[in-house]
Amino acid sequence: MTVPAGLSAFPLTPLRDDALDEGAFIGLVRRLAAHAVDSITVLGSTGSYAYLTAAERSRAAHLAVEAAGEVPVIVGVGALRTSQVLAHIADAEAAGARGVLLAPMTYQPLGDDEILDLFRAAVESSPLPVILYDNPRTTHVTFTRDLYARIAELPGIASIKIPGVPADPAEAAAHVAAIRSVIPAHVSIGVSGDASGAAGLIAGCDVWYSVIAGTLPRPALEITRAAQQGRDDRASELSARLEPLWQLFAQHGGSLRVVAAIAEQRGLAGPDCLPLPVHGLAAADRARVAEVLAQLGLDR
């Protein structure tokens, strides 16, 4: 299998009293399935994989596959130790995942050969397609194009999840083309960084690995479908409409705390659904989130 093109939605993994809030999590996944997103990636950074135990992760993977119905589920399997990554992959496979997402988490900084070996161990351990997850903000790994190429040629690598693309459309297209030129044709490229979603798809990415889609799938689907239909101006316009949201993401050092606040406001998660020590937004910031949602007609 290759990773489905289009929109991959990344739900939160809400906690309640420091335990998996199964009802909320199932609700989020069912909601995504009902909106017919192209795939659901659970236990991404938005899904707090790095904070959860192996047992919690295995349980979440099983719940997600059951709740997703026909929609393929991809499971995040990153961990600091290679043997833990392999255990998470085995658990994801047992749960019925259709692919795994692997970020090279670091504590000790890793060199390229160490990262390559981690991905080699991953693809050799399981027939599941592996998505290379490049998230420098959380892993502190800087992927070069050369390292993309070395990993992408491993059999079993299905896709690369890249950070946001340059704002200039020509530069963005050149950026995606340059990556494409060094990786096998069967390896897809997916953009992340939601503010870059439309720009990435327009620039030639196959997939949008989307945080906002995990909580508010409708606007992300509209952008994705417009881009897939070649209606680039429409996709850009829909994304530009969401600019106040992208600004909130930037202001709060990423999307996680903002989407958690959205999910809590919409009743999709209970209060304080993030894993401590990560705090949710302060009251004033939550009020601003509510204001932006109302402004955009996304408050119900």
Add this chain to the structure above:
Amino acid sequence: MTVPAGLSAFPLTPLRDDALDEGAFIGLVRRLAAHAVDSITVLGSTGSYAYLTAAERSRAAHLAVEAAGEVPVIVGVGALRTSQVLAHIADAEAAGARGVLLAPMTYQPLGDDEILDLFRAAVESSPLPVILYDNPRTTHVTFTRDLYARIAELPGIASIKIPGVPADPAEAAAHVAAIRSVIPAHVSIGVSGDASGAAGLIAGCDVWYSVIAGTLPRPALEITRAAQQGRDDRASELSARLEPLWQLFAQHGGSLRVVAAIAEQRGLAGPDCLPLPVHGLAAADRARVAEVLAQLGLDR
């Protein structure tokens, strides 16, 4: 209890076939106790705490306390999730630890209030003294002096483990004095970054939290005792003699891979004792380590 002044030695936690190598670990700790270092900190960054399971960490803490005899054992308790930190503290307490070392590990970047709350939860959970562990290279947290002050005033904080001090002695002394001026008198300051050990003690640090002491305690003890006796020139000279070692640390992005190679060469750990994906040094680099050890008379 306050953290013993002087030399705190940080042993490796050697693995064999991806499991705790109990014999090698006990041997390392016994060796440190026999050398009468002032304290032994297990499960520091050098002890690979971030890569080990709760069960492995608890087992290592128990083994260390037993093997250390009269020498106090401090246990590293860092983790990404607050509840995991608290569980590690409880396990360290059950093992008989005399203090805990806490680095604010991050996946999602944390703000100062989040870090403060983590330390507050730690000190409130246990009577054990807590050492604030500032290791920006691995945690990607930048501690300001203000944040040191806010955490150090929490009852239960015993010490701050700071990164290396400036090379210039006057600057180093001013740096340590500036930290001392914002923290309570009972909170000690310990230097890390082994190349800075002598300079830190001379600049007024109470403790040297030392990686090299975990594997080669003798030269680290000589430096520490000279500094404690006010023989600053002698301490500096002894540290300068080890310059080829400090250069190897710098060249290999930190001390871990080099001390692992030393331990493996000296028979204190089996081959490939680090947790994958972290690789040991390549053969040529190991040969250079052996050469430096022989040059320094530290090869036996």
